[in-house]
Amino acid sequence: MSCCRLSSQLVTLSEYQHLFNYLSKRYRSRNFYAPQQIFQSRITEQKSVMSICKDRNMNVVNDINFSNINHNQNEKQDVYLVACGSFNPITFKHLRMFEVVRDFLHAHYSQISVKGGFLSPVSDGYGKAELVDGAHRRAMCLAATANSSWIQVLTWESEKETWTSTVDVLAHYEKLLNENRDRPARIMLLCGADILQSFVIKDLWLENDIRKIVQKHGLVVVSRPSYDPHVVIENSGLLSDLKDDILVVSELVEDNISSTIIRAAIRQKQSVKYLIPDSVIDYIFEHNLYFVRPPTLVKELAPFEIHRKLQT
């Protein structure tokens, strides 16, 4: 019997209900089931990241970075990986990044124990072209992670009307995660090499934010074709400064799949099967997403607007 399991996603009650109804309807004939008790208990757990993620079996130390991580051989650091992005729509590559990085961290840092992975879809207020409604992007992320035992969806960022800087997103989740936790866990940013390259774009990222992300939280960059993270680091004074705390992980199977390509393929009525999860394809068809290109936005991305205002 094949079955999909609703794992402990961090979503609002109505989204749970919506997704549950959708998946149940969709997969009834294929033995999809989500026992009501599990479903209900997850709802009560949704209030804080901590309540879902708490796991106090490991010894952890607070606020270590990669430069000193090897000095604490006897103590384990619980780590949660957070990927911020549009997920418009989510692809297998977004999910792969988590698997690759967890393997890498466990293989190279015996003190790290990766306890969970979080997808944090960006708010509609980010202003990126072709961004479909956050509720759809969240639902697709939920559908895509329904089978994962450790990757979950965080909805706080995308439920806000306005865009939140990534450093604030990380700080928010870290605070929630560590509420009432004796030994704080660490939240690390997981991203593709294109995001690292975007760090040097004027007014897109603040230098202080980058420093905080890298030094306080930790940054893991996954390789992506056409991007060379090492060259980007070498050519930037700031990133060269921080290079000991930036981890670059080579994906075993690099490919240039992107949400942009998926959207274009759907518009051209080409198959996207085996590029994104079936449940996401079903959702796209059911909600008629991406078949028509929306009008081009004239406004620029929120971070540009906000950071320029800060300077005046």
Ligand SMILES: Nc1ncnc2c1ncn2[C@@H]1O[C@H](COP(=O)(O)OP(=O)(O)OP(=O)(O)O)[C@@H](O)[C@H]1O
């Ligand atoms: N093919 C890929 N290889 C490595 N990293 C990737 C790949 N696709 C996406 N990522 C990473 O996943 C995260 C979320 O990406 P995002 O939602 O922006 O997807 P995208 O495919 O780059 O989007 P779009 O095509 O709409 O610009 C980012 O950190 C991005 O770098």
Ligand SMILES: NC(=O)c1ccc[n+]([C@@H]2O[C@H](COP(=O)(O)O)[C@@H](O)[C@H]2O)c1
């Ligand atoms: N200054 C910042 O914090 C900053 C700037 C640009 C993008 N981002 C984030 O990076 C991610 C990029 O997503 P896209 O690759 O889809 O544009 C989003 O989550 C966005 O919020 C953050």
